[in-house]
Amino acid sequence: MKKSIVVAGVGGQGVITAANIIAKAALKDGYNVVMSELHGMAQRGGNVECNVRIGNVYSPIVASYSADAIISFEPLEALRNLKKVKKEGIVLTDINPIIPPLISLGIGKYPPLNEIFDSIAKHCKLVKINADDLARKAGNILTKNIVMIGCLHALKILPIKKESYIETIKETFPEKYVEMNIRAFEIGEEEISTLFFK
């Protein structure tokens, strides 16, 4: 068994934390796990990309057209990483753009959202969610990364048990934020169930 996902977003959105939670939860379920992350320059509002790979894997980074899914915290970042996902894979993306500051200075262009979504939908299966709204519903926009993990779990892409995610969330956050993050996970889970399975 080999499963690979790409977690993408913008510095400060909790991308690396999310990828870590997935990796740790996978280990709890007894899977081998390898992941990559980039530090340093990525922290200052740049794009961030983590690869999480589970099962019979060695490489910390994915090959082109080989990831089972991309979970992107921002639409443009989903597009940036599109080549990594399989044709039969899934792109799960949030729909709230964060405009790169250079675009405000007239350098580069942020494509219209429908163009981004069309490009993705032409390539593979697209799932759009408003994770910002769902995170606010959970109690804080900062829980967006956990909402995304809840969605990922409900999409049944990875064989990781819910309890393992919850256990990892409990180990990751200070006690006072645990309940809110579990709520965020469940709100994400519920959103996907409502969209697809009800």
Added chain:
Amino acid sequence: MELLGKGKKVLLGNEAIARGALEADVDVVTTYPGTPSSEIADSISRVAIYLKKNGEVPFYFQYSTNEKVALEFAAASAYCGLRALTCMKHVGLNVASDALMTYAYVGCKGGHVIVTADDPSCHSSQNEQDNRLYAKFSSLPMLEPSSPQEAKDMTIEAFEISERLEIPIILRTTTRVSHARGVVELNELNMKKKKGKFDKGKLAVTVPEVARKLHPILLEKLDKAEKISEESKFNFVEDFGGKYGIITSGVSYNYVKEAVEDLNLKCKIFKIGMSYPLPIKKLKKFLDECEKVIVIEELEPFIEEQIRNIADIEVYGKGFAKLKRYYEYDMDIVYYSLAKFFGVDYEIDDKEIEVAPRPPVLCPGCPHRATYYAVKQVAPKDTIYPTDIGCYTLGLLPPYETADFLLCMGSSIGTACGFSYATNQKVISFIGDSTFYHAGLPALVNAVHHDHNFVLIILDNSTTAMTGHQPHPGNAVDGMGNEAIAMDMEKVVKGIGVKHVEVIDPRKINEAKEAIKRALEYKGLSVIISKAPCILLERKKKERKIYEVNQEKCKKCKICITKFACPAFYFDNDAIKINPALCTGCGVCPQVCPFDAIEVVK
């Protein structure tokens, strides 16, 4: 504390090295932070602070002023019999290399592991030099892990080898090993505080006569190292049938493994973990069993050249398929190249999806932005801006464009001396506080002594921000959480003999502009210490004010976006707005707005 835990954990490669050092009962750890090496020492620092709360810390840790000092401190400790670990990024070893080359002659008694974290593809570096060449250059043995588990195992083994040979050993990682996470099995921790002893009367003063005696001794040790390499469990062969051979090391091994499985390649893999000196006999035997061989290694043909020396069969490597001497390898490159070598069909799609870049930028509220804005308001257009290594290098980007030249740590001041002589242009040079202590001091002495005419702006944000906020000599605390003597930047600069020195708070834009004007007018060397804390540290501390654009007062001159360019500003259709989630309340933008349209809302 996870790093002191038991059982199996998902660890970063760098954390695995730190854990390995702790399992090997390391006595002294020194570093100067640099991506991708920083988390090794940062982990050790956190362990020290954690253990201090519960009693004695069984080792000593230091964020040294620079890599050379870090290596010298650890070398002295290892010479006295203590186990030492020194970590740095690849270019850090250039700084430490003066000590390293002769330290190899002198040797050590306690094990000393020197970690160099290389950065193929320059993810966060000024070059992508291959530090495996330092092993050959200095005649020191080297281990090269492929995964976090191996990073831990090799760190422990490296101490043993170093002690057996009585020379330091290099542990070489790359970004994709240091910043990979994987499952690591944790073993017993048995840490004890120790002191060493200096044995007098040995050959350790490297005057020419002594150095001439020591060099052949070093080469004898290297012969012994080759025997260790022949027997090392880190140099092993995996046989998947067939007559084609693959020789690989480092992170590339992982790509090779998956390619061999996915493409169903019949081959033998020689995985090299101890890559200097190479296990020549073992390799010769391997080559005897192969019809042809391919070497998969990133950057320089370090292994390949040595294989070519001993091989009678065809050797494939750099220049074949997609194997290049520059940039890191990835799955696509290795799959394609191996497929070609084995004559298997495999296509890759070279087309990139064109997407607007999202480079890192100075954070909202970053005081460097205020300094750069003020400088651009008053400096002549053809001013030369030598810059240095840190967050402030991001001044390169528009609209600031306050970075014209950069070589290495401290080069802003040395090159400013040269530019001020070589041209009639104004020179304003930028350096951060940590970088100033690291390598700026000798250059500033040079500038004072020769009376060079330029402006030096020291961007003093009281931390080593880019690499993760490590303390530096300007802080009153050290890496173990102990009280430390803080340098007074103004006194240091004045003490060196700079006549024109001003300390400014760049967040007061008009005062900053006036100070920069005075400095530019001053004939000779002038220094401005632009002092304001890193906003990432400030944000944690206090309640912040939130600013908003008053749409009635806003005349849409866009100065806040086109000249000041704080990322908290954005266009909402035609209106300019401030994202309250990003605004730090630094209060600089209201001073920039000519129409007083930026107001506090709370």
